[in-house]
Amino acid sequence: MAATIRDVAQASGVHVSTVSRTFSAPHLVNPETRNRVLAVAEDLGYRPNRAARALTTGRTHNLGLIVADISNPFFPPLIKAAQAHARLRDYHVFVADTDEDPQVEEELIQTLTKQVDGVLLCSPRLSNRAIEKLSEDVPFVVVNRRLKGMSTVLMDVGLGARLAIEHLTALGHRRIALLAGPAGSWTSREMSDAARAVAGIDLAILGPNSPTEHGGLAAAEAVLAADVTAVLAYNDLMAIGLVEGLDERGIEVPGRISVVGVDDIVSGRLTRPKLTTVAMPTEAAGRTAVDLLLQLVGAGQTATPALATLATHLIIRDSTGPVPP
Template structure:
């Protein structure tokens, strides 16, 4: 027979509600009691029912990770890092690829909204206004895109572009070509802007 929450409560000498709180809201449980309950649960092989816990806490412990193109070598390390951090916090990550399609992004956010606690949008192709609208449906964190009022994770791609231009100019080059990404990409736009400004400052074309 599978081990139940009642078995853990009986073994640890606490009420069922205390066991429930130990897994759903551990900060509300006395530290010594929490340690005892977790030890008993481990000894008995108890694993909390995620679906039942979600009904009690309103949290699924799932996160949606929507990326623009899984074939792009930039994204696999990001996926691995997100999954590693989520696992340490007892979360699961659902990964979805949109193939650079803004309509697919919107559809996926709607589909995931009731199944996850939040969504990470990586290099989204949707408009700012649509992203802001969707953020009222589900908590969003945007990667590689800057939107006022929303949490964003950004790299200083402008500094990278400036460094590259300065290096080429230092080698004596004056005619420099930039091969950028999609024009709808915030990252590509920032790289073009910074590279153009650095080239003008350095007297390059």
Template sequence: MAVTIRDVAKASGVHVSTVSRAFSAPHLVNPDTRTRVLAVADDLGYRPNRAARALTTGRTHNLGLIVADIADPFFPPLIKAAQAQARARDYHVFVADTDENPQVEEELIQTLSKQVDGVLLCSPRLSGKTIERLHEEVPFVVVNRRLRGMPTVLMDVGEGARLAVQHLTGLGHRRIALVSGPGGSWIGKRMREAVAGIGGLDLVLLGPCPPTEEGGQAVAADVVASRVTGVLACNDLVALGLIEGLYERGVRVPEDISVIGVDDIVPARLNRPRLTTIAMPTAAAGRMAVDLLLQSVDDGDSATVATLQTSLVVRDSTGEAPS
């Protein structure tokens, strides 16, 4: 016969309501008691009926996670970390991909809002007003986009961009291109703001371009025509595509032009030359976003803004400026 919640309560020496709270509201249960109850439940093979619990508590114990492009290597570490953090809190995660399309993003939010307790929006492309309107339907946490009055997890790409440009100027580069991604990108805006005030720098703005390898290859002609000696790309995929596009035009990296990316994805470490890049704390952002979202679900909306530090990883794609 199937194991019931009463069997778990009896074996744990607690009331049935304590077992229920151990699964549905763990923050209301003494940590030692919850650990004992969960261990007993696991030993007995008990699995709570999520549908019945949703009717009782009004909670689905599901979260939505919407990313701009699931094929971008930047997102899987964030998704994996968010899923693990949610699972530890007895939540499941539904992952959806917008393919950089704001209309699809809005449709996904409206669909998921009926099935989840909250939504994680990663690098959203929607306007701020639209996000604020949709936020009235379901709790949000936004990753890598600053929206007033909404819980947010940011990765300090501005500081990373400053470190990257200072690295290039330290190597003698003075004319440097900043290749931006999609129009209206919060990350692109922060990078421009961060490097605009660096003294002695001739900054060339290129883009916007698709945040893909193809986008990087396409912008290579503009990079060559701009006569820069260093480039900071909006992400690693664009940087890797740019390097390929430069080689096709007989331009060597880093001998002729130095290239820096953003994200520190796995291909950045395997490509030749290995890519100098701004490392983004994606896994930490995924975990923190889940924690902030569940805090909003439990306690109501907050305007908490958590900022995670980035770092510059110097590899082989940057070198001294050509004489």
């Protein structure tokens, strides 16, 4: 039979209410007593009833994590890091996938906010105004979208795009295409702004495109029509698809066209040629987002929105080379 709260209280020599406070409001319990209760609970295998605790504290100890496309290899490392980090704080993370659909995203937010203490929204497709309206009921942290008045975790893709373009210009490339992502994407806009700021290049922005291998494959004709010698793709999936599309047309990478991706997903290291890419700190973003969200959950209405910007870096592999003669 599973241990009960009364078993823990009796073995610890304290009242049942003290055991309850140890788990629901540990800061209200004397440290020595708290440690004794926790040790006894561990020995007895006692686990507090989450539903009962939620009635007492008003908290579920659940968080929602909404991503744009769970099949995209960019997201699983972020998800796993967020889940592991939340567990250390006695929180569980429930993951939902919008399939890149703003309407689905809105429905999921409306559903989750009734069941969790806070929401992590990763690479959203909704408008800023819609997100601000939907985030009124529970604490929100947004990953990869800058929103005024909301806590945000940004992976500095603008820095990464600049490093990628500068790498290409150092190889002699001047006619460069940016293969844009979905319409309304914050990441795509940041990349465009950063690329435009690099002097001395003739930049062609192609898109919007689906952020998938198929999207990159379908963009091969547009890349060839743009008469460029190098391409920076919105993400690695698109870059991999583009390399395939160029190969089908007899165009060598990097002999004729150099290609750079973004994300540093595993498959980019296995392609031929291996993909030059901007590495994104996805695991750090997951952990940081959980930290910011739990700060908001703990502070309630007094919380001040926070901004965390995480650095990106360029990994040079085999898909980039000197401009062809």
